[in-house]
Amino acid sequence: MLSILVAAQQQSPLSVLILPVLLIGGMYFLMIRPQKKRQQAQKALLSSLQVGDEVMTAGGIFATLKDIDDDEGTVVVEIAPGTQIRMLRQGISQRLTQDDEEDYEDDEGDTEEAGSAS
DSSP states (O other): OHHHHHHHHTOOHHHHHHHHHHHHHHHIIIIIHHHHHHHHHHHHHHHTOOTTOEEEETTSOEEEEEEEETTTTEEEEEEETTEEEEEEGGGEEEEEOHHHHHHHHHHHHHHHHHHHHO
């Protein structure tokens, strides 16, 4: 037991710093870097929005962009025919593209075919 304590006291300062450096590096690659990538992707999405785009809000409401006010950072979206609301641009969580809708329809068709084959 005493020999373990003596060996622990004789470690070089470099070996004492290795563990914290590895922990910080691991946290960077597991937590910080992916979050920065998500933030950049969201910023690119918000800057590329155009009138007429089908979008989903952060609250899960599907809508169509009717107007974009860059000065105030707001958008006007139509959530139902004749029902328009004004909201912050950051409230848009994703753009719904034609490809997304086709993928969704394909997934539904695959599920129905698999269910009828059983």
